[in-house]
Every structure is written in structure tokens, then in C-alpha cells.
Amino acid sequence: MHIKLKNLKRDYGTLHAVQDVTLDIPSNTIYGIIGRSGAGKSTLVRLVSMLERPDSGEVYYDDERVDNLEGKALIQRRRRIGMIFQNFNLFSSRNAAGNIAYPMEICGMDRVHISKRVEELLSLVGLQGRGSAPISTLSGGQKQRVAIARALACNPDILFCDEATSALDPQTTRSILALIKELQAKMNLTVVMITHQMEVVRDACERVAVIDSGRIVEEGTVSDIFANPKSEVTKDFISNLTNVKDSIVRWSDEEGRFTLRFRGNTTDSPIISNVSIETGATFNIRAAGVQEVSGEDIGVMVVDIGPDEKSVRAAVEMLRKYGVSVEGEV
Amino acid sequence: MDAQLISQVMEATGETLIMVLFSTVFSLVLGLPIGVLLHITGKEESGGIIPSPVFNNVLSRIVNVLRSFPFIILLIVLIPLSRVIVGTSIGTKAAIVPLSIAAAPFVARIIESALKEVDPGVLQAAKAMGSTNWQLVYKVLLPEAMPALISGLTLTIINLIGYSAMAGTIGGGGLGDLAIRYGYQRFRPSYLVAAVIIILIMVEIIQVAGDMIVKKMMSKR
Ligand SMILES: Nc1ncnc2c1ncn2[C@@H]1O[C@H](COP(=O)(O)OP(=O)(O)OP(=O)(O)O)[C@@H](O)[C@H]1O
Ligand SMILES: [Mg+2]
Numbered sequence: 001m002h003i004k005l006k007n008l009k010r011d012y013g014t015l016h017a018v019q020d021v022t023l024d025i026p027s028n029t030i031y032g033i034i035g036r037s038g039a040g041k042s043t044l045v046r047l048v049s050m051l052e053r054p055d056s057g058e059v060y061y062d063d064e065r066v067d068n069l070e071g072k073a074l075i076q077r078r079r080r081i082g083m084i085f086q087n088f089n090l091f092s093s094r095n096a097a098g099n100i101a102y103p104m105e106i107c108g109m110d111r112v113h114i115s116k117r118v119e120e121l122l123s124l125v126g127l128q129g130r131g132s133a134p135i136s137t138l139s140g141g142q143k144q145r146v147a148i149a150r151a152l153a154c155n156p157d158i159l160f161c162d163e164a165t166s167a168l169d170p171q172t173t174r175s176i177l178a179l180i181k182e183l184q185a186k187m188n189l190t191v192v193m194i195t196h197q198m199e200v201v202r203d204a205c206e207r208v209a210v211i212d213s214g215r216i217v218e219e220g221t222v223s224d225i226f227a228n229p230k231s232e233v234t235k236d237f238i239s240n241l242t243n244v245k246d247s248i249v250r251w252s253d254e255e256g257r258f259t260l261r262f263r264g265n266t267t268d269s270p271i272i273s274n275v276s277i278e279t280g281a282t283f284n285i286r287a288a289g290v291q292e293v294s295g296e297d298i299g300v301m302v303v304d305i306g307p308d309e310k311s312v313r314a315a316v317e318m319l320r321k322y323g324v325s326v327e328g329e330v
Numbered sequence: 331m332d333a334q335l336i337s338q339v340m341e342a343t344g345e346t347l348i349m350v351l352f353s354t355v356f357s358l359v360l361g362l363p364i365g366v367l368l369h370i371t372g373k374e375e376s377g378g379i380i381p382s383p384v385f386n387n388v389l390s391r392i393v394n395v396l397r398s399f400p401f402i403i404l405l406i407v408l409i410p411l412s413r414v415i416v417g418t419s420i421g422t423k424a425a426i427v428p429l430s431i432a433a434a435p436f437v438a439r440i441i442e443s444a445l446k447e448v449d450p451g452v453l454q455a456a457k458a459m460g461s462t463n464w465q466l467v468y469k470v471l472l473p474e475a476m477p478a479l480i481s482g483l484t485l486t487i488i489n490l491i492g493y494s495a496m497a498g499t500i501g502g503g504g505l506g507d508l509a510i511r512y513g514y515q516r517f518r519p520s521y522l523v524a525a526v527i528i529i530l531i532m533v534e535i536i537q538v539a540g541d542m543i544v545k546k547m548m549s550k551r
Contacts, residue, residue: 051458079460089455092551093473103459106469134551150459160458 001061001157001190002027003048008057010043017043019214021057025207030184030191032205032222034198034237040214041194042162048192049160050078061158079107082151082189086163088143090135096146097122097131103153121149125179141172145179152183159184161193165200173197177204198237202226202293210234226293227263228325235327258328260319262299271322272301281315282306338508339524345422346504346532349429349494354487356430357437364393364434365441366467377450379457379466396435401493404432405500412500425494425502433490440482448474477544477551484540488533495529505529 003025010018017040025031035041046052048059050066059067061077069077090099097118104114122128125145135143144164151159161180165173181204184191193205201208201222208225210218210233217231229235262271272283287302305312316326371386372378378386405428412427413419448471456470472479495506505525513522 049458051454075460075462077460078458081458083455083458085451085455087449087451089449089451091452091456091470091474093476102456102469106459106461106465136551 003158003190003192004058004060005048006058006060008044008047008054008059010040010047010052010054016214018047018054021211021214021216023209023216023219025190025192027062027190028184028188029207030181030193030205032193032195032201032208033211034195034201034208035211036196036233039211041196041211043214044211045160045162045192045194049081049083049158050074079103079154080156081158081160082154082156083160083162084144084147084151084164086166088140088147088167090143090146090150092135094135095131096127096133096135096138099135099146100131100149100153103150107154117153121153124152124183125149139172140168141176144168144172144176148176148179148183152187155187157188157190159189159191161191161195163194163196166195166197170199173200174203180204198240202291210237223263223293223296223298226291226298227261229327258303258305258316258326260299260301260303261325261327262301263296263323263325269322271319271324275315275318275322279311279314279318281311283315335520335524338512339505339521339528342503342505342508342525343528345502346491346494346506346529349422349425349497349502349504350487350490350532352426353429353433353490353494354483356426357433357486357490358483360430360434361437362441364389364438366445366471368393368438368442369445369471370463370467375450376446377448377453377471379453379463393435393438396431397439399432401428401432402496404428405496409500420501422497422503425497425500425504428500429490429493429497432493433486436489437482437486440486441479444475444478444482445471447478477547480540480544480547484536487536487540491529491532491536 003023005021005023005025008018008021009016021044033041033044043052047054047057047067050059050069054067057067058065066077091102094102097115100118100121101114104117109117118131119128122131125148127142127145127149130138130142135146138146147164159180164180165176168176177200180191180193183189193200195201205222207220208222209216210225210231212231212233218225218229218234225234226238229238275281276283282305284304284306285301286304287300289300291298291300305315319326368386368389369377370379371382371389373383374381405425408428408431409419409424411431412424415427416423418424452474453466453470456466461470494502494504495509497504498507498510501507505528509522509525512518513520513525
């Protein structure tokens with residue numbers, strides 16, 4: 001299911017929570033929306049998921065307009081989307097199986113059918129045999145698995161995740177992301193993943209939109225955005241990435257003036273040496289590392305370039321010609 | 331302990347039980363929908379499903395006025411209503427009418443505050459899945475709030491046991507009436523003591539049973 005947002009706006013009093021958001025979310029993909037706390041992510045996802053109405057603008061699922069649905073039509077359409085949350089939002093009055101059964105009960109499926117499907121779903125999320133467990137006895141990761149099973153019970157075409165991993169530790173986060181990726185492919189879902197963690201975008205998403213103060217400031221494939229971040233917010237998110245496996249090694253505490261990003265095949269050739277030889281520029285490497293971003297290697301290097309302004313300009317120009325993104329003042 | 335005392339106390343106990351039982355049922359029938367309405371028409375942030383500030387405000391005021399009405403006055407004011415509903419304005423049956431009406435606003439508030447405890451996030455999730463408003467109430471709100479509702483019900487019954495003691499004013503009978511007429515007005519302390527002891531036992535049984543049910547429910551969550 002392909003989702004299209006046109007000039008979405010939502011104000012709370014004088015606060016512009018979402019302003020003029022236009023986005024194309026391709027079908028059958030995991031699409032990230034990242035932003036700082038209070039950026040308007042949850043508001044945006046409520047607008048897109050028909051939980052709240054925009055003040056103006058339009059939302060389309062494929063070619064069906066959904067932001068203005070009412071009454072029965074709205075209820076029926078909601079039954080074909082799934083949603084998971086940071087706090088899981090499970091029913092404490094029902095056990096795991098009862099939670100998963102709920103969306104099927106409300107659309108009037110018969111009992112036999114429901115209990116069969118509940119078993120299927122439990123094993124789909126790796127919780128076979130835990131159906132009778134009270135919610136409070138489950139771990140955070142298990143709770144999110146129940147929530148995922150509940151969200152997918154009625155075979156939705158879209159899954160919205162609002163900070164679905166924010167309450168989980170890094171290891172559980174990885175296992176939940178892996179599960180979402182697996183289910184996305186298996187069920188041809190369009191997944192909209194709201195987050196404030198760049199790790200989530202890096203590990204799970206194909207495309208990403210960056211939202212700040214209610215506006216989309218940047219949008220593109222994840223590897224493009226990582227290789228060549230444009231806005232300050234995005235750069236901030238990328239530089240704050242913490243992941244032991246591929247963190248950048250710093251051997252000098254001094255900030256380098258330039259950040260170079262090498263992607264794909266550029267990581268294989270001796271670009272720095274070539275540039276140095278041809279322009280006479282000197283490179284002092286402060287920090288460097290390789291990050292894997294949606295299956296692609298991105299090399300990051302923080303450097304000072306010398307010895308004089310002329311060679312710096314020449315070096316930067318040449319690096320860019322090689323396809324290296326260079327960030328910093330010349 | 332004479333036989334007369336025993337039979338009179340038994341009879342009064344029966345009357346009290348009948349008054350409390352029926353007024354509990356009827357005050358629930360009246361109070362539950364009002365409590366649910368109070369909650370679901372409230373603000374969205376606090377879990378309202380169909381926020382309607384004006385309606386909510388009016389209803390809330392009406393409930394408050396009824397709640398602050400002294401019971402003894404309500405008892406007298408409602409004499410004509412009892413006559414219409416049960417055909418008589420005196421006796422145990424007649425007392426059930428004012429008891430139910432007096433307890434209803436109290437029940438409504440208790441229900442409302444129990445429903446307020448339900449996590450708005452859970453409601454939002456149920457709404458996102460395509461629940462109708464009716465399903466949100468009977469499949470989510472009420473079951474999620476059940477332990478708090480049972481505690482509230484316990485409190486309501488205990489209050490009604492207390493209120494029913496005043497029903498003697500309109501010849502409603504019951505333990506309170508017995509204690510006043512025999513124990514106080516005719517100086518027979520044994521009646522007074524017997525009535526008080528039985529009321530204490532009733533309250534204790536209700537409290538313990540209510541707590542047990544709540545505890546059992548919580549252990550399954
Ligand atoms: N129902 C509401 N009424 C008033 N203001 C609201 C409401 N919901 C959100 N806001 C405001 O809108 C802004 C965006 O909120 P939103 O919840 O969308 O942010 P977010 O990006 O999801 O943040 P977080 O990462 O903290 O979840 C915030 O300033 C918030 O205070
Ligand atoms: Mg949020």
C-alpha cells in the first residue's frame with residue numbers, strides 16, 4: 001500500500017505541531033520518520049493513521065483518500081491497518097492470546113477461527129505456548145511481540161510503529177527490528193517507522209524522512225542521507241550514533257575541520273593518497289571508521305587539511321569529484 | 331436473650347438485606363450509564379472517547395447537586411415518587427426508591443473515577459484497530475477498570491447499609507429502625523447492641539469479600 005501525504009497541517013492552539021508535510025511513502029518498504037522529541041512525529045503518525053484529523057491537507061492510501069472518512073467507513077478502514085507503540089498499550093484485562101484475539105473479535109470473526117489464528121500469530125512472533133500468559137509476566141520484548149501479533153491479526157496492509165523500540169534495550173531492539181523486517185517481507189507490508197534513534201533507521205529502513213519542528217527537512221534513501229546529510233538535525237543524529245560494533249575511532253580529541261564520507265565503491269580506492277599527491281594537500285586524520293547503512297558501507301573520516309588555503313580548496317574540490325561528500329568550511 | 335428479640339432481629343436483618351440488595355442493583359442501573367457518560371464525554375487527554383465539554387459540564391453539575399442533597403431530606407422529598415413507582419410510600423419496598431436514587435450519583439462518580447484509571451494509550455490502540463465507541467466501552471474500558479469498579483461497588487454497598495438505617499423514618503424497617511425504636515426510644519439496649527453487631531458483621535463480610543475478589547483479579551493480570 002502506497003501512502004501519499006499532501007500539505008498536512010495540524011495546530012494545537014498556537015503551536016504548529018505538523019506544518020505542510022508532503023511525503024510519498026512507497027509501498028512494500030520500511031519507511032523511517034526520525035525527529036527529536038517534540039518534533040511532531042506522533043502527531044504526524046496520528047494524522048496518517050486516521051486517529052486524528054488534519055486541520056488541512058490530504059492522506060491517500062493508494063488512490064483512496066482516507067483523512068476525511070467518517071463513521072462506518074472510518075472504522076472499516078482502521079481495521080485494515082496495524083499499529084504498535086512505545087508503551088505497547090496491551091490490555092491488562094486479557095492474557096497474551098486475548099490481546100491478539102481482540103481485533104478479530106471486534107470485526108465479528110467466529111471463535112474457532114480466532115483461536116486458530118491466534119496460535120498461528122503466536123508462533124509467527126516466536127511466542128508459541130505463551131498464549132495464556134498474563135501481560136504483566138512478559139518482558140518488554142515479549143510485550144512488543146504480542147503487540148505486533150495483535151497489529152497483524154487482521155492481515156493489514158500498513159503497519160505504523162510509533163517509537164516501537166524506544167523502551168527496549170539495544171539487544172531486544174535488534175531482535176524486534178529483525179522481526180519487523182522479516183514480517184514486512186513475508187506479508188508485503190508498508191511499514192512506517194517513527195523513531196528518534198538513528199540506529200533504528202540505519203538497521204531497518206530503506207528510506208527516511210527527517211522531521212524538525214513539524215516540517216520535513218530532508219528525505220531520501222537511508223544510504224544517501226547517511227553519506228550526504230544536509231540539515232543540522234540529520235548531522236546531529238548521525239554523529240550521535242552509538243553502536244560499539246561500528247563506532248568511529250577517535251585518536252585525537254581535537255575536532256577536525258572536515259568530515260568526509262565515502263560510500264560504496266569509493267571506499268575501495270586510495271582516494272586520499274591520490275588527492276594528496278595531485279594537489280599537494282596534507283591530511284591529518286583525527287577519527288575514522290566504517291558504518292554499514294542498509295547493506296552499504298559508508299566510510300567516515302574526520303580530518304584537518306593543510307598546509308595552505310589554496311591546496312585545501314583544490315583538495316576539497318577533487319574529493320567531491322571522486323564522489324566523496326565533504327562537510328566543513330573551506 | 332429472649333425469643334422475641336431473636337425473631338425481631340432476624341426480621342429486621344432480612345429487611346435490611348432486601349433494601350441493600352435492591353437499592354444496590356437499581357443504583358447501579360442508574361449510576362453506571364451516567365458514570366460511563368461522564369467519563370467518555372470528558373477530555374480526550376484523560377481518556378474521553380467522544381469529548382463533548384458542554385454536555386459533560388451539565389451532567390457533572392447535576393450529579394454534584396444530587397450528591398450534596400442530605401439523604402434524610404431526599405427520603406421525604408421522594409415520598410410521592412415512591413408512591414408512583416411501588417404503589418406505596420411507606421415500608422421496605424418504598425424505601426428502596428429513595429435509597430437507589432440517593433446512591434446513584436455516588437455510584438456514577440465512583441464509576442467515573444475507576445474508568446479514569448484506564449491508560450488512554452490502551453484506548454488509543456483499541457481505537458486505532460477500528461473499535462466502535464460501544465466496543466471501546468464494553469470490551470476495553472469496563473474490563474480494564476474491573477478491579478477498581480469492584481472496589482467501588484464494595485464501597486457503595488457499605489454506604490447503602492448505612493443509609494438504609496435511616497429508612498426507618500418512612501417505616502422502612504430494617505436494623506437501623508429496630509435499634510432506634512426499641513433500643514433508643516424504649517430503652518432496651520440489647521436491641522441496640524444486637525442491631526449494631528449485625529450491621530458491623532455485614533459491613534465486614536462485604537469488605538472482605540470485595541477485597542478478595544479484587545485480589546484474585548489482580549493476581550491474574
Ligand atoms: N493533544 C495535544 N494537545 C496539545 N499539544 C499537543 C498535543 N499532542 C501533541 N502536542 C504538542 O505537539 C508537539 C509535537 O508533539 P508530538 O507528540 O507529535 O512529538 P513527538 O515528535 O512524537 O515527540 P516525542 O519524541 O517526545 O514522542 C509537542 O510540542 C506537543 O507538546
Ligand atoms: Mg511521540
